[in-house]
Amino acid sequence: MADAGAMDDLFEPERPAGEVLTVSFESWEGPLDLLLTLARAQKVDLREISILALVEQYLAFIAGARATKLELAADYLVMAAWLAYLKSALLLPKAQQEEPSPEELALRLHLRLQRLAAMRDAGARLIARDRLGRDVFVRGAPEGLRVDKVAIWQASLYDLIAAYGQVKARTRPVTHVVARRPVMTLDEAIERVGRLVGARLDWTRLESFLPEGVEGALGRSALASSFVAMLELARQGRLDIRQEGLFEPIFLRSAQPGTGGAEAAPQ
Amino acid sequence: MTGGESEGPDERKSREGRGGEPDDLLRALEAALFASTEPLTIAQLRQILGEAPDLPDALRRLAGDYAGRGINLVERGGRWHFQTAPDMAWLLRRDREEPRRLSRAGMETLAIIAYHEPVSRAEIEAIRGVQVAKGTIDVLMEAGWIRPAGRREVPGRPLIYATTPEFLTHFGLGSRRDLPGIEDLRAAGLLDPIDLVLEGLSGQSVTESSLENGEGGD
């Protein structure tokens, strides 16, 4: 059964160079692939193949590889060990054998090889089909189908005029009617005091020059302004001032000819 | 190598023998025009198909084959291509309508254009007191409510905008004169500055000029 001829078939053209062997060795995808290649070299239907012969070939191949000091991947060696076990089991007397039987193991190996072969063929047939983009082609410049979203803008007339109202309300030239603070300005006081004092010859209290009924903040402002107005008018020589003492009431009268100014104020 | 289910030498032979079916040249033309990413001239077709003296005739026959179909073979400026039949164009672009509400900025801008048209963007900004984003004008144009209405003859010649008839239709207005006047707005309480503190003064991007104007008012 140990059929060295198959090995020769397989490697004849590439011998004897060890390097060539290396290259071809690397082209296998694992021990099962190597087994399958060896099995096919038996040139019989995969279903008819002799497992025992295959085991011999594999072991011979591994031995040969080792002899040429090839670095063998571990899984090739594991497979070799397992096949060596299978071979011895197959050759042993049938009597007391463990489960599963070596025949069953051989059958499974058989099935695995068939399965791998089937998938390899299937892959090749698949790849050779009329493939889209290689053998058959879709339309080169399809117009494309598309659904465009079109915004339908919605707004009511109320929205529109309310928006305008808001713009107007927000940006109206705001006539900031600055709430006038309650003050009597100095100019007003000068005018008022000057006017009123001219009509009086007698001493008159400063307070009586204030407008009627003013009180609170405006009252204090009027008093302060009138006081400054009084000083100003006295400086201009238009009125005389008299005060009896500190914090006493202040009296004014229009300036008397000859007396002249504030210093005429009575002591 | 093209190991599909239906081709092969037999198929090819039977095809050539067929009577009423398109001949090889027509089939090749069809395939080449279909697969091409651009319209093809007769010279280009010859490069693909090889010498074929009756190419113009074949193209016309092929165009005839497709005349009544959902796909037509057409010539444009000496270039041939397949296209979907014009009356089927509606299939290709389906518009799905989506109601959208106008933003507040959009609403205000539209209102200003309606009340003051024609106005430039700068003028709208001056009235709004807030800058107007480019997109806002675009949306109003897309909605079909405003249109460019020439240019203002001032430095920079800015575009000016006005409303469209669609605007009047959408808002149910006979003419712009039907817009309520300022006094109507005041009477309706739409000028109440209730929101003033809330919005105007919250101060998003109030432009310099509008701030100055505001201060100048008192």
Added chain:
Amino acid sequence: MTGGESEGPDERKSREGRGGEPDDLLRALEAALFASTEPLTIAQLRQILGEAPDLPDALRRLAGDYAGRGINLVERGGRWHFQTAPDMAWLLRRDREEPRRLSRAGMETLAIIAYHEPVSRAEIEAIRGVQVAKGTIDVLMEAGWIRPAGRREVPGRPLIYATTPEFLTHFGLGSRRDLPGIEDLRAAGLLDPIDLVLEGLSGQSVTESSLENGEGGD
């Protein structure tokens, strides 16, 4: 709006009145399939064309119309598209780039997934008797031919892989039933679920546990 020369109401009327010509449904189908950048399912076609109870029949009729032409209408995994006739490959293939060549490992892995789907990586490795390189699965995913299809409810919950509609489209398969020789393989028991533990007996399998199991077997 493909504004050709021949559309308009007249054209539409005459079309509807025509006798032996394709009917409106066929024309619309034709146009939609022709214009689409993707193969279309019947459901998608219904979305485009509206309700049409006899769509499957119309598709078959349309496919019949094109059977002898340079363009064919084909169904791939429930999705329909036009493509050039396979025997035109020699015309069109020139000056087109060959799609990426699959390695032998890639081809085998793809075949295993297609014929056994869904399968886990360990199952692929059990069939091939060698580890599946990381890149192999990636390349197939990147090509759009396979996809993760959930997890196997076994210890470790490995990812399982299956083919995609694009796989069927690319390889010109109507469905997985059209995979070359799949019935024979099934009948021969070569597609039966892989018993990982027993496959592991032959020793070289990859995972620790399967190695242990393998050694335990002798």
